[in-house]
Amino acid sequence: MLDKVKELHQEIEQYTINSPEQLEQFRMRFISRKGVITELFEGLKSVPPTDRRAVGQELNGLKNFAQERFESFSQQVEEQQAATKNVAPVDLTLPTIPNLTGTQHPLTLVRQRIIQIFERIGFNVADGPEIESDWYNFGALNFPENHPARDMQDTFFVEKASMDTDVSSDMLLRTHTSNVQIRLMERQKLPIRSIMPGRVYRNETISARAHCIFHQVEGLYIDRNVGFKDLKDTLYHFVKEMFEPGTRIRFRPSYFPFTEPSAEIDISCQICGGKGCNICKHTGWVEIAGSGMVDPQVIANCGIDPEEYTGFAFGMGIERITQLKYVVNDLRLYTENDVRFLRQFEGL
Numbered sequence: 001m002l003d004k005v006k007e008l009h010q011e012i013e014q015y016t017i018n019s020p021e022q023l024e025q026f027r028m029r030f031i032s033r034k035g036v037i038t039e040l041f042e043g044l045k046s047v048p049p050t051d052r053r054a055v056g057q058e059l060n061g062l063k064n065f066a067q068e069r070f071e072s073f074s075q076q077v078e079e080q081q082a083a084t085k086n087v088a089p090v091d092l093t094l095p096t097i098p099n100l101t102g103t104q105h106p107l108t109l110v111r112q113r114i115i116q117i118f119e120r121i122g123f124n125v126a127d128g129p130e131i132e133s134d135w136y137n138f139g140a141l142n143f144p145e146n147h148p149a150r151d152m153q154d155t156f157f158v159e160k161a162s163m164d165t166d167v168s169s170d171m172l173l174r175t176h177t178s179n180v181q182i183r184l185m186e187r188q189k190l191p192i193r194s195i196m197p198g199r200v201y202r203n204e205t206i207s208a209r210a211h212c213i214f215h216q217v218e219g220l221y222i223d224r225n226v227g228f229k230d231l232k233d234t235l236y237h238f239v240k241e242m243f244e245p246g247t248r249i250r251f252r253p254s255y256f257p258f259t260e261p262s263a264e265i266d267i268s269c270q271i272c273g274g275k276g277c278n279i280c281k282h283t284g285w286v287e288i289a290g291s292g293m294v295d296p297q298v299i300a301n302c303g304i305d306p307e308e309y310t311g312f313a314f315g316m317g318i319e320r321i322t323q324l325k326y327v328v329n330d331l332r333l334y335t336e337n338d339v340r341f342l343r344q345f346e347g348l
Contacts, residue, residue: 001040001047005058008036012066017073020081026073030066037063103346107215107334110322111197114217117241118195121234123219126194128180130201131158134170136179140301141258149175156201156212173201176315178258181220185302190309191223197318208330215318222294222304222311228261231291231312239267239288242321248274250285259292259313270324279329286324289316 012030017023029035040059047055104112115125128136138150148154156173180196197217204210221230232251239249247270251263266287269280276282291314296306319331326345328334333341 001043001055002058004040005055005062008040009062009065012062012069015069015073017076020077023070023073023077027070031063031070037066103342105334105342106322106326106328106345107318109345110325111215111217111318113242114238114318114321115195115197117238118219121237123193123195123221126180126184126196127198128174128177128183128196130174130199131171132174132179134172136182137172137174137176140182140298141178142295142297142301143257147257154203156203175202176200177216177218178313178315181218181313182298182302184220185222185299185304190304191221192311193221193223195219206332208332211319211331211335213335214331216315217318218313218315220294220311220313222299222309224309226293226310226312228293228312231293231314234312235265235289235291235314239265243267243270243325251291254290254292256290256292258295258298259290260295262290262292265289265291265314265316267324271327286320288320288324289314291315 008030015026017026027035030037032038037059040062044052044056044059119125134150138147143149155175157170158173159171177196177198177200180194180198184192184194195217196219197215199213200216201213204212206212219234221234236249239247248268250266252266254262254264256262264287266285268274269277269284269286271277271279272284274280274284276284280286291312294311294313299306299309299311319334322328322334323331
């Protein structure tokens with residue numbers, strides 16, 4: 001009798017329940033009036049009187065253990081049924097749900113497209129530090145010491161040198177990716193044909209038209225006999241590839257400390273088709289970039305002979321290109337991570 005009790009105790013302990021049918025089978029076998037434990041109690045009268053009390057205690061323990069397991073299994077089945085009660089049945093005839101992964105950010109899409117356009121005409125991609133010294137960000141680019149861009153109102157200085165030390169020891173968050181151009185001219189074997197996309201920082205009030213963090217892509221081509229026509233042909237090619245085939249482009253004379261001659265690049269407004277709107281201030285033209293021939297002094301600052309080598313450079317804001325390509329009217333949308341805005345680019 002005791003051996004039978006031990007055997008049933010082990011069987012109950014190893015029992016598993018996964019459905020109401022299995023729960024009912026457990027009840028019928030162990031705790032119903034026709035179950036095996038009831039049969040053992042009926043056989044107790046055949047046990048010698050001297051052993052009957054000890055055997056009875058073992059039987060009661062087995063019965064209580066079986067009842068506790070049954071209650072635990074019952075609660076488990078009830079929880080499983082409650083979890084699936086409100087779940088709609090699966091219609092196997094419905095089409096599959098597409099993979100709901102995210103999409104690329106519009107700035108990333110435009111950045112990749114810019115890189116693709118320039119790589120096809122021989123430009124590689126270069127990168128450099130975002131925390132930069134005054135020399136690479138300003139000094140080597142012919143910015144005079146009293147230039148407004150050096151002022152704290154325009155530049156985030158990380159470490160400001162004292163007045164009695166060399167200004168080139170200042171550390172700052174780069175205001176353009178031109179610092180990469182200087183590093184390339186110092187270290188890379190000529191000729192150089194590279195673009196430099198990346199984040200830049202300026203101490204600006206955040207609004208629909210300005211932000212303190214934005215993205216630029218600059219380009220540099222240094223070789224023998226590089227002329228302004230090479231610059232124009234390169235940018236004509238970029239505009240035709242990035243925007244609509246009928247987009248017009250014009251060069252306006254301008255001034256930059258690091259290029260001579262210099263020109264602003266305008267394209268016909270993509271919003272109104274050149275007819276005039278709020279985006280283009282009713283002129284039909286929108287500025288997208290600055291450009292020019294690299295100043296001979298900048299070339300000399302990097303240890304290159306300006307009598308032998310010439311080159312051109314250009315720079316544009318990726319946010320501006322994205323704005324024109326996808327009609328984005330507020331720069332803050334790029335950094336707010338509003339999914340209603342980002343989902344508009346899933347099809348791209």
